[in-house]
Amino acid sequence: MNNNPPTPSFLPDGRLPAAAAHAAILLPGLGLVVPVLCWARWRDRSPAVGEQALQALLYQLCGVLYVALLAVGAGLVALAVLLATQADGRAALLAGWQRPAARVTAGLLAVYILPALAGAGASLSGRRFSYPYLGAWLRRSLAGLYDPEGAVPAQERWLAALAHASQMALVFGPLVPLAALLAARDATVWLRRQARQALVYQVSGLILAFLLLAAWIASVLPLLIAAGVLTFGSQTLDTLPPAALVAPFGCTSILLVLGILAWPVYATLPVLAMIRLLQGQDYRYPALGRRPSHKNDVLA
Numbered sequence: 001m002n003n004n005p006p007t008p009s010f011l012p013d014g015r016l017p018a019a020a021a022h023a024a025i026l027l028p029g030l031g032l033v034v035p036v037l038c039w040a041r042w043r044d045r046s047p048a049v050g051e052q053a054l055q056a057l058l059y060q061l062c063g064v065l066y067v068a069l070l071a072v073g074a075g076l077v078a079l080a081v082l083l084a085t086q087a088d089g090r091a092a093l094l095a096g097w098q099r100p101a102a103r104v105t106a107g108l109l110a111v112y113i114l115p116a117l118a119g120a121g122a123s124l125s126g127r128r129f130s131y132p133y134l135g136a137w138l139r140r141s142l143a144g145l146y147d148p149e150g151a152v153p154a155q156e157r158w159l160a161a162l163a164h165a166s167q168m169a170l171v172f173g174p175l176v177p178l179a180a181l182l183a184a185r186d187a188t189v190w191l192r193r194q195a196r197q198a199l200v201y202q203v204s205g206l207i208l209a210f211l212l213l214a215a216w217i218a219s220v221l222p223l224l225i226a227a228g229v230l231t232f233g234s235q236t237l238d239t240l241p242p243a244a245l246v247a248p249f250g251c252t253s254i255l256l257v258l259g260i261l262a263w264p265v266y267a268t269l270p271v272l273a274m275i276r277l278l279q280g281q282d283y284r285y286p287a288l289g290r291r292p293s294h295k296n297d298v299l300a
Contacts, residue, residue, distance in 0.1 A: 014046040015124050021049075021056040022119035022129070025063070025112075029172035032060055033179045036159070040183035043155055050155050052123055055138055056116065057162050057176070059131050063112050064169050070108055074101070141278055152190050157277050159184075160194035164273040164283075167202050167266075174202045194277070198270070201285050205266050212259055 017038040024034030035057035043050035115131055122129035130136060138158065145154035159180060166176035177198035184191065269285060276283040 014042055014049040015126055017042050018049045018052040018123035019120040021053040022116045022123060024056065025060055025116035029169065030175070032057065032166065032169060032172055033175050035060070036176055036179040037183050039155070039159060040180070040187075047155070048128060051139070051142065052119070052129065054155060054158050054162070055129070055131055055135050056119065057159075058134055058138060059116060059119075061162060061165055061168060062134065066112055067109075070105070074105070145278070145280060152188055156187055156191040157280070160191050160198075161274040161277040163195045163198040164201075164270040164277070166198070167205070167270040171206065174199055174206070177202070190282075194273075194283070197283075197285055197288055198273075200288055201270070204288075208262075216256070216259075 021035040021038040024031035027034070035053040039050045039053035039057075042053070119129040119131065130139070142154045142158065145157055163177040163180055166173040169176075177195040180187075180195040181192060181199065184195075273283040273285070
């Protein structure tokens with residue numbers, strides 16, 4: 001029996017969807033949906049298109065980390081420069097740095113976007129494209145997960161893993177598992193269960209984050225009023241009773257600590273889910289996931 005995965009090849013009419021999966025990088029956030037739709041429509045007709053779509057989705061999710069690191073780095077550099085500059089010279093410094101900073105930002109974004117456009121061009125010409133490092137990793141993983149008698153196809157495992165990992169895209173993250181649920185209706189129950197878990201987990205996290213932010217704003221308002229930043233009738237720092245300041249300050253501190261403690265856990269669980277799935281195992285979130293009741297539960 002041949003246990004090696006078949007070599008994917010393009011169908012003539014599969015070039016356009018593969019190119020669209022790569023070019024979707026030009027749609028920040030919403031572009032995450034396009035590779036999922038292309039994979040769901042073409043994975044059976046042309047595994048090569050499915051592989052290219054998974055590569056495109058993986059690259060976009062890694063791009064989220066890339067852009068986040070750029071933003072953090074730029075913020076730290078700007079903060080260091082401002083702190084090292086006298087107050088009277090900061091305005092002139094900021095004005096002089098706007099154009100060079102814009103050029104550097106455009107160049108760094110081009111470094112991120114151009115490989116995806118190269119992938120779109122290669123797909124249109126019918127050639128298999130591979131992102132540096134990421135493409136080889138995905139292909140090795142697909143080959144390692146390939147099991148001709150397995151109940152879960154290797155590409156479905158990868159899409160499920162990326163559905164969990166899409167949490168890093170924050171508000172756009174739930175679009176990936178949602179698109180998998182709506183577009184891949186003929187997929188295995190296992191994939192749909194994993195996508196449903198990821199969707200519920202991410203939406204729940206966003207709702208909790210919104211409620212936490214709203215509670216934090218509500219607790220900060222009395223402090224802003226007391227400090228004179230906001231005005232509310234004749235209330236000032238001198239006229240407000242001490243209890244009116246202690247309670248908001250305490251609530252603000254508690255909410256900040258809760259947010260700091262909860263975020264690492266919330267961000268780590270999807271990474272753990274992705275690792276487990278790519279190791280050929282199952283995963284369920286605490287209180288959200290449901291283990292299959294019998295062996296055939298993974299079959300559609």
